[in-house]
Amino acid sequence: MSITLENVGFVYGAGSVYEKTALKDVNLTIEDGEFVGIIGHTGSGKSTLIQLFNALMQPTTGKVYYQGKDIWGPGYNRRELRFHVGLVFQYPEHQLFETDVMSDVCFGPKNQGLSKEECEHQASLALSAVGIGEDYYKKSPFELSGGEKRRVCIAGVLAMNPDVLIMDEPTAGLDPAGRDEILDLISRMHKNRGITVVLVSHSMEDVARYVERLIVMNDGEKAYDGTPREVFRNYEELEKIGLSAPQVTYLMHDLKAKGFDVDEDASTVEEAKTSILKVFGMTDSSGES
Amino acid sequence: MFRDITIGQYYPTNSIIHRLDPRVKFLGMLAFVVSIFVVSNYGYIVCAAWLFTIIALTRIPLNIMFKGLKMILFILVITVVLNLFMTDGTIIWQWKVFKITREGLTMAFLMAMRLIMLVLGISQMSLTTTPNQLTAAMESLFKPLSRLHVPVHSIAMMMSIALRFIPILSEETEKIRKAQMARGADFEGKGIMNRIRAMIPLLVPLFITAFRRATDLAMAMEARCYHGGEGRTQMKPLKYVNRDYIALALLVLYLAVIILLKVLLHW
Numbered sequence: 001m002s003i004t005l006e007n008v009g010f011v012y013g014a015g016s017v018y019e020k021t022a023l024k025d026v027n028l029t030i031e032d033g034e035f036v037g038i039i040g041h042t043g044s045g046k047s048t049l050i051q052l053f054n055a056l057m058q059p060t061t062g063k064v065y066y067q068g069k070d071i072w073g074p075g076y077n078r079r080e081l082r083f084h085v086g087l088v089f090q091y092p093e094h095q096l097f098e099t100d101v102m103s104d105v106c107f108g109p110k111n112q113g114l115s116k117e118e119c120e121h122q123a124s125l126a127l128s129a130v131g132i133g134e135d136y137y138k139k140s141p142f143e144l145s146g147g148e149k150r151r152v153c154i155a156g157v158l159a160m161n162p163d164v165l166i167m168d169e170p171t172a173g174l175d176p177a178g179r180d181e182i183l184d185l186i187s188r189m190h191k192n193r194g195i196t197v198v199l200v201s202h203s204m205e206d207v208a209r210y211v212e213r214l215i216v217m218n219d220g221e222k223a224y225d226g227t228p229r230e231v232f233r234n235y236e237e238l239e240k241i242g243l244s245a246p247q248v249t250y251l252m253h254d255l256k257a258k259g260f261d262v263d264e265d266a267s268t269v270e271e272a273k274t275s276i277l278k279v280f281g282m283t284d285s286s287g288e289s
Numbered sequence: 290m291f292r293d294i295t296i297g298q299y300y301p302t303n304s305i306i307h308r309l310d311p312r313v314k315f316l317g318m319l320a321f322v323v324s325i326f327v328v329s330n331y332g333y334i335v336c337a338a339w340l341f342t343i344i345a346l347t348r349i350p351l352n353i354m355f356k357g358l359k360m361i362l363f364i365l366v367i368t369v370v371l372n373l374f375m376t377d378g379t380i381i382w383q384w385k386v387f388k389i390t391r392e393g394l395t396m397a398f399l400m401a402m403r404l405i406m407l408v409l410g411i412s413q414m415s416l417t418t419t420p421n422q423l424t425a426a427m428e429s430l431f432k433p434l435s436r437l438h439v440p441v442h443s444i445a446m447m448m449s450i451a452l453r454f455i456p457i458l459s460e461e462t463e464k465i466r467k468a469q470m471a472r473g474a475d476f477e478g479k480g481i482m483n484r485i486r487a488m489i490p491l492l493v494p495l496f497i498t499a500f501r502r503a504t505d506l507a508m509a510m511e512a513r514c515y516h517g518g519e520g521r522t523q524m525k526p527l528k529y530v531n532r533d534y535i536a537l538a539l540l541v542l543y544l545a546v547i548i549l550l551k552v553l554l555h556w
Contacts, residue, residue: 056471079475082471086471094468094498095468107472142497157472
């Protein structure tokens with residue numbers, strides 16, 4: 001119900017030599033409270049897709065609805081919509097501009113028309129949610145490390161208290177520790193605040209571990225839509241479109257082929273561990289493996 | 290806003306104009322620019338005919354070609370208004386202190402024509418010539434100047450980088466604009482002060498990006514042992530072929546006609 005796309009198509013540079021179809025006839029509904037992953041290789045239309053969710057781009061054909069209302073209908077307040085559907089772009093640290101961290105995070109709430117106190121209250125809540133302490137508030141955002149900058153930017157969107165949080169490759173260019181921090185943070189936001197999360201990612205391991213529903217984009221079309229287990233069952237087809245299943249899924253398939261009675265759809269290391277231990281008649285408790 | 294800049298945006302159609310030697314196109318552009326400042330009245334018909342013949346030959350859609358005009362719209366309006374009301378002469382319309390003179394009308398029209406043709410003339414060259422070709426052309430044409438210790442290669446390189454960066458930065462601007470809009474930035478606000486203030490979240494990240502890109506590029510060039518023009522050879526050396534000689538001949542003819550008309554008929 002939350003976000004609905006109806007027969008949506010998108011064409012870049014229509015009518016010029018650079019004309020390129022990015023999306024064709026996509027139908028999609030993202031329900032309130034879902035944790036959705038979107039994967040697809042470069043140029044599959046995922047970035048275009050998410051910009052349709054908060055009206056940064058207008059679909060060439062078809063309709064986009066938010067809470068049942070046509071967001072390109074007459075009189076619809078699209079600026080207001082963007083406060084409800086927060087979008088964190090890829091490499092968001094490139095949009096920092098203020099003199100200190102606090103003011104930058106306050107940019108969103110200030111645009112919502114909140115008072116200075118309310119802005120700072122919202123901003124400090126958001127900053128503490130991403131694990132940025134008070135000692136950072138007065139620092140220049142440009143002095144921070146890459147991972148810290150990224151978290152400040154996420155806070156900048158969270159401070160608007162969105163109902164839906166869309167993130168385009170939030171872990172791109174981060175080290176493993178930074179990646180886990182960001183993903184755990186997103187997962188916490190989803191659990192604690194119940195916000196809808198849409199996560200665009202290249203990493204099969206990440207999406208398998210966190211998301212509840214996985215949408216695979218290929219060549220501007222929705223190729224698969226289901227739980228990660230369901231989607232990764234089609235790993236051979238996924239390879240044909242330039243993607244893959246998590247490594248552990250391959251391991252499980254190999255084990256199955258060798259005659260072990262394991263759950264070949266396991267897509268996370270934990271699932272695989274439980275399943276393998278079961279074959280050997282053991283239960284999953286640390287120390288035994 | 291930045292999307293309207295057509296200078297430095299190559300548009301491939303592989304027309305005869307695209308295939309011409311870039312030196313010919315560059316000289317052609319220069320000759321054209323000179324010609325529109327030489328002529329003063331009916332000569333503009335000749336200039337326009339020449340320009341539109343070239344534009345037709347490029348097979349580039351007119352809306353792409355005319356996009357560059359949007360960027361000078363403001364200057365155009367100012368020029369027309371100033372010339373229209375500020376030129377003294379035979380008054381043909383008057384209201385309080387505002388007056389339009391016959392000379393003003395002619396002047397405004399001529400200045401507008403000059404500006405429009407200037408932008409179109411430059412656009413048609415940059416749309417049909419890649420920045421790389423253009424630099425190669427300039428480097429080759431200005432080579433004699435290096436005898437006088439003019440750093441021809443460095444200048445050509447700087448120009449080509451600058452041209453190459455226009456589309457990159459305009460893309461970057463678009464990205465930042467969207468990112469700030471996602472945080473509720475309003476770029477269509479009311480009042481000039483609000484609009485200027487709204488530009489800060491756009492311009493600060495844009496400058497930082499530009500500097501970052503420049504450092505990265507310098508590093509990448511050094512990593513590949515770039516050390517300037519001395520002894521540098523080209524992958525695709527420029528060479529004149531028949532069509533280039535024909536084009537040059539036509540160009541000389543065009544200039545001759547313009548000059549003759551100017552001298553004989555004061556066009």
